[in-house]
Amino acid sequence: MRLIVLGSGSGKPTPGKRTSSYLLDFGGCALLLDCGDGAPSALLESGVDPLKISAVAISHFHADHWCSFPLLIQLFHLLGRENPLDVIIPREGERIFPKILEMSYMWRERIGFDIRWHFWSHAKPKNFCGAQITPRGNTHLRGYRPDLFRHPFARMQCYSLEIVHGGIRGIYSADIGRLTDLDDLLTEPADWLLIEGMHFDLDQFRQWISDKKIGKLIITHIPDSRKGEYFVPGAIIAADGMEIEL
Ligand SMILES: [Zn+2]
Numbered sequence: 173m174r175l176i177v178l179g180s181g182s183g184k185p186t187p188g189k190r191t192s193s194y195l196l197d198f199g200g201c202a203l204l205l206d207c208g209d210g211a212p213s214a215l216l217e218s219g220v221d222p223l224k225i226s227a228v229a230i231s232h233f234h235a236d237h238w239c240s241f242p243l244l245i246q247l248f249h250l251l252g253r254e255n256p257l258d259v260i261i262p263r264e265g266e267r268i269f270p271k272i273l274e275m276s277y278m279w280r281e282r283i284g285f286d287i288r289w290h291f292w293s294h295a296k297p298k299n300f301c302g303a304q305i306t307p308r309g310n311t312h313l314r315g316y317r318p319d320l321f322r323h324p325f326a327r328m329q330c331y332s333l334e335i336v337h338g339g340i341r342g343i344y345s346a347d348i349g350r351l352t353d354l355d356d357l358l359t360e361p362a363d364w365l366l367i368e369g370m371h372f373d374l375d376q377f378r379q380w381i382s383d384k385k386i387g388k389l390i391i392t393h394i395p396d397s398r399k400g401e402y403f404v405p406g407a408i409i410a411a412d413g414m415e416i417e418l
Contacts, residue, residue: 173198173340173418175366175390178214179206180410182370182395183236190214190412191236192393194344194366198337201226201301204244205333205344205366211240212247214412222247227258227300231346232312232330233265242276249283256286258300262329263291292331302338307331308357311349312371332357340364340418347371347393351380361385364418366410368393369403378404388418 174197179190191208195218202224204211215222222244230238248257261269270289273279280286290298292307299305313328320326333344334357342364343357351372358365362385369391372380381389381404391403392410403409408416 173337173342175364175416175418176218176220177392177410177412177414177416178211178218179208180392180394180412180414181208181236182393183234184395185209186396188412191239192346193240194392195220195225196301196303196335196337197224198301198303200224203301203303203305203335204228206231206237206346207239207241207244208236209239212243215244215247217413218415223251223253223255225257226255227260229300229305229333230259230261230265231333231344232262233269234347237346238269242272242278245273245278245283245287246276248285249278253283253285256288258288258290260290260292260298260300260305262327262331263293264325264327264329266291268325292329294331304336306334306336308334308353310346310353312347312353314349342366342418351376358384358386361387363387364390364416366390366392369398370395374398374401374403388416390416 176195178193181189181191190210192206193208193211194205196203294309297306312330335342340363345367365386390408
């Protein structure tokens with residue numbers, strides 16, 4: 173299993189950096205975790221055949237995690253994709269999100285392949301690309317609660333993902349609200365943890381991580397204000413284009 177960092181930026185657009193997107197390459201097929209700003213061009217730069225992607229997993233609907241999705245579909249169309257694409261999103265987007273493709277003229281009769289929509293359900297595993305993916309709802313979007321009454325579609329759904337493939341168990345935190353969101357996923361050892369580096373205090377982080385059993389620790393989504401700061405010994409600081417054997 174190989175991780176290719178397509179976009180390691182935070183939510184704030186930054187020169188020379190793309191926003192959240194990660195390719196998990198399993199050899200025969202690949203899984204895209206989030207699809208932020210610049211993901212399609214980063215994918216082409218990685219040298220991986222985009223048509224290897226059999227599923228796209230969107231953790232939540234902040235734009236830095238999905239905004240290149242219509243362009244990814246356009247890329248697949250222009251490359252002549254015929255195989256169906258599985259797309260897993262939070263349930264709150266069931267009615268709205270597919271309309272983004274409708275508005276982008278990415279119509280089924282034009283694009284040439286089916287999109288099969290799936291929806292995360294807390295702790296319910298799904299299987300794609302030979303991997304078992306189990307989502308865990310987290311508190312990242314809880315701060316929006318006071319405004320929910322104006323936005324009836326919103327359910328504050330954001331998911332961290334456990335991904336198991338070929339006996340390797342990894343965790344993609346996506347964005348979290350607090351470190352303890354990940355506790356249930358880390359009661360047992362993880363071969364790798366790809367964790368965002370923004371929504372927690374560094375002292376808290378060092379304390380929290382100290383009793384976790386993690387093989388490769390990769391920190392991403394680090395805001396400019398935290399650039400160059402020290403996390404913990406041995407942590408890999410993600411950069412766009414980085415490839416890591418997991
Ligand atoms: Zn977010």
